[in-house]
Amino acid sequence: MKHYLIKTPIINPIILSIGPVSIYWYGTIYLISLTFALWYVKKNLKNKKIKLKKIEIEDLIFYCFLFMIIGGRIGYIIFYDTQTTMEKIFSIPKIWNGGMSFHGGLLGIILGIKYFCIKKKKEFFEISDFIIPIIPFGLALGRIGNFINGELYGRVNTKILVSFLFPKARPFDFEIAKKKPELLIIFNKFNNLPRHASQIYEFLFEGIFLFIIFYKLKEKKLKKGLLTSFFLIFYGVIRFILEFFREPDFQIGFIFNNFTMGQILSIPMFFLGIYLITNLKIKK
Incomplete structure (x- = not known):
């Protein structure tokens, strides 16, 4: 069976530079996510049995977004960055450099919702169920950013019909290829090893699939808290499965010889x- 290899280009993380000002892919993705969140919440407000004023909607999205950024960056440093220094701690606001933990970001969103509920005297699950359908859209955009940056690539794949060559994986590919003669032949030919496009898998299942599911579920008359519970379960299962196709973070490797940090956190x-x-x- 013929095996198709697709070489991913090295894309500049900066979209556009005007003098000292640079526009990054990551920053643009977060801006699109924020814009979509505001639009989505306002559009669906009238269809929900929830009473929020326009200023409260803006406050809610702002708190969730701010806490998500902080949680995602801190989560990355705690869970994935084994060489944390004071310099890296001060780099937390630099989201354009990458290094975001979804699980840390999710904890941030939870704290942002909790803070909003305390401040506005709202019920937590009422607000969290209202926000949940937005999260998969942000995830989908984030995975596109990962693919553009050529990061969070998949494991070596020599069996599935289509594989991708990620230039950023080249140094690690050589170390892997040295241990297996059949892989060394492939590496010498392409100067890379074929890998799963795990970012695309995650884009489809963590993003698009979950967005469709929760877009449909939000129309159902569910008990408060069920939508939030379903998201935790569905995402946890999907992420755990997809991690089998994703290369573990090189600075951590496998945990207990078989599992990745993403699986442990899921x-x-x-x-x-x-x-x-x-x-x-x-209720029935």
Whole structure:
């Protein structure tokens, strides 16, 4: 069976520079996500049994976005950056450099919602269920950013019909190829090893698939908290499975010889979702 290899180009992380001002792909993606979140919430407000004023909507999105950025950057440093220094801690606001943890960002969103609920005297699950459908859209855009940057690429793939060559993986590919003669032949030919496009898999399943699911579920009359619980379960399962196609972070490698940090962090999400469901009185 013929194997198709697609070489991913090295794309400049800067879209445009005007004098000292540079526009980054990452920054643009977050701006699009923020704009979509504001539009989506305002558009769907009238379809929800939730009372929020325009200023409250803007406050809610602002808190969620701010806490997500802080949580995502801190989460990356705690979970993935094994060589943390004071310089890296001060680089937390530099989202254009990459290095965001979804699980840290999710914790940030939870804290942002909690802060909003305390300040505005709202019920947590009422607000979280309202926000949940937005998250997969942001995830989808984030995975596009990962693919553009050639980061978070998949594991070596020599069996599935289509594979990708990621230039940024080249140094690690050589180390892997040295251990297996059949891979060394491929590396010598392409100066790379064929890999899964895990960013595309995640774009499709974490992003598009979950967005469609929760877009449909939000129209159902569900008990408060169920939508939040379902997201924790669905994302936890999908992320755990997709991590089998994704290369572990080189600075961490495998945990317990088989699992990645992403899988370890997704397990508590799943069980938290199950716990929340079992503690909700579900109406027929």
